[in-house]
Amino acid sequence: MKRGYPESPSASVGPPQSRTKYNPNGDGHFLEDESTKIFARKVADHYSARTNQTLEERENSPIIHLKKLNNWIKSVLIQLYARQGGAVLDLACGKGGDLIKWDKAKIGYYVGVDIAEGSMEDCRTRYNGDADHHQRRNKFTFPARLICGDCYEIHLDKVLADDAPFDICSCQFALHYSWSTEARARRALANISSLLRPGGTLIGTMPDANVIIKKLREAEGLDFGNSVYWIHFDEEFSEKKFKSSKPFGIKYKFHLEDAVDCPEWIVPFHVFKSLAEEYDLELVFAKNSHEFVHEYIKKSEYVDLMRRLGALGDGNQDQSTLSQDEWEVAYLYLAFVLKKRGQPDRTPLNTKRDRGQMHISKEDIMYISSN
Numbered sequence: 001m002k003r004g005y006p007e008s009p010s011a012s013v014g015p016p017q018s019r020t021k022y023n024p025n026g027d028g029h030f031l032e033d034e035s036t037k038i039f040a041r042k043v044a045d046h047y048s049a050r051t052n053q054t055l056e057e058r059e060n061s062p063i064i065h066l067k068k069l070n071n072w073i074k075s076v077l078i079q080l081y082a083r084q085g086g087a088v089l090d091l092a093c094g095k096g097g098d099l100i101k102w103d104k105a106k107i108g109y110y111v112g113v114d115i116a117e118g119s120m121e122d123c124r125t126r127y128n129g130d131a132d133h134h135q136r137r138n139k140f141t142f143p144a145r146l147i148c149g150d151c152y153e154i155h156l157d158k159v160l161a162d163d164a165p166f167d168i169c170s171c172q173f174a175l176h177y178s179w180s181t182e183a184r185a186r187r188a189l190a191n192i193s194s195l196l197r198p199g200g201t202l203i204g205t206m207p208d209a210n211v212i213i214k215k216l217r218e219a220e221g222l223d224f225g226n227s228v229y230w231i232h233f234d235e236e237f238s239e240k241k242f243k244s245s246k247p248f249g250i251k252y253k254f255h256l257e258d259a260v261d262c263p264e265w266i267v268p269f270h271v272f273k274s275l276a277e278e279y280d281l282e283l284v285f286a287k288n289s290h291e292f293v294h295e296y297i298k299k300s301e302y303v304d305l306m307r308r309l310g311a312l313g314d315g316n317q318d319q320s321t322l323s324q325d326e327w328e329v330a331y332l333y334l335a336f337v338l339k340k341r342g343q344p345d346r347t348p349l350n351t352k353r354d355r356g357q358m359h360i361s362k363e364d365i366m367y368i369s370s371n
Contacts, residue, residue: 061258063228066326068311070205073289073335074172075101075305076296077203081337082107086167089113089160089195091151091188092174096123103140109356110144111163113151117367120148124360143356149368152178152187157194159368165197171204173333179265182248185275193279198342202281208288208334209266212252216240226325228257229332247271256329269334276338284337289330 061067078098082088082105090098093112102110114120127144147159157164169192178188192202212231215224217240222233232253233240242250250266273283287295296302306312312321322330357364 063257063259063326063329065311065320065322066228066329067259068309069289069293069322069326069330070173070333071097071101072302072306072309072311073205073292074098074170075309076292076302077205077335077337078102078105078170079301079305081168081201081203083167084108087111087163087165089166089169089192091169091171091192092177093123093146094119094174096126098170098172099123099127099140103142107142109163110142111147111160111166111356112144113147113149113156115148115150117148120146120365121362124362124365128359139358143358144360145356145366146360146364147366147368149366151191152184154368155187156191159366160195164195165200166195167197167200169196169200169202171202173205175204176206176265176267179267180249180251185248185272186279189276189279189281193281193340196340197344198340199344200340201284202338202340203336205289205333205335206267207254207264207332209268211288211332212266213240213242225255226328228323228325229329230255242266242268244268269336280341281338282341284339286334286336289333289335290327292335293330 078101082102084106085108087109088102088107088111090102090110090112093114094116096112099110112120112123114123124146127140127146129139145163149159171188171192175188178184196202215231216222216233216237218224222235222238224231234251237250247268248265251263252266253262254264255261269286273286276283297306
């Protein structure tokens with residue numbers, strides 16, 4: 001698979017110190033099969049079952065510095081592209097781990113969507129300030145709305161007709177779950193494009209297919225990893241060859257200590273870029289996480305942010321930093337930004353957002369079945 005962006009720095013480098021059309025007729029010609037729904041349910045159940053950690057448990061995680069690095073990458077993306085007073089659509093929002101980041105960006109409205117019921121409940125309590133796993137600050141300054149459903153299957157443009165358009169959409173470490181079928185991949189991009197305003201931005205992170213395939217081909221068998229992660233491909237990929245005519249449904253099993261243990265899918269980025277263009281989403285950049293860190297760590301405001309988050313230690317007494325194994329995991333991912341075509345709309349923000357709440361009850365969560 002050819003690269004869709006410049007070569008990343010080598011994975012051997014240690015942690016830094018302190019246009020093909022696959023279906024021009026759209027997604028209507030593709031139907032979900034039962035196996036896809038089963039895998040989607042497995043992913044949902046996995047994330048629902050994960051409980052919120054206490055601060056002590058989190059700090060003792062074997063990948064704590066990797067988590068902090070990922071938070072830094074997401075924070076940089078948000079600071080770069082969030083619009084003050086803007087409307088945010090957070091797809092696969094999980095337990096609401098980015099809510100504080102959006103609050104610091106002074107957004108005006110937030111809609112979170114996730115397939116996992118347990119994660120939605122945790123997101124609700126976090127937004128309300130009821131979560132006991134971390135010390136809460138002041139209440140969030142923006143109204144919010146939460147929707148539980150499969151955003152890679154449901155038609156969000158209908159559900160969120162009164163909430164759109166959004167200024168920014170975020171999908172962090174989750175868009176690859178849409179790549180099990182072409183139908184799901186197209187539905188994800190159609191939802192994003194239909195809900196973004198012209199000039200609106202999609203920011204995200206996903207596995208770097210080029211790195212994963214490279215590591216697979218370098219491995220003796222169908223497994224590779226280190227002390228904190230492993231990846232396994234099934235026997236159907238024993239020849240380690242992937243047809244360019246079949247870029248969807250390339251499944252592997254991914255295990256990351258204290259984080260992930262479920263099926264995932266390869267996203268050939270040049271295919272993703274071409275497909276996104278069909279939905280008026282144009283690539284701004286895609287950078288492997290190593291490249292992203294090396295570029296933005298040179299900017300003083302992001303150095304200070306890194307120090308506060310502690311991914312590379314706090315610069316004082318805490319000299320701990322990412323382990324080499326955590327840094328290798330970071331190399332498995334990339335960050336990307338796309339913009340929706342059209343003249344940026346700088347008119348006053350949509351005021352039809354009275355469906356958002358400043359305190360969200362269980363009854364306020366909208367549950368949408370994908371059956």
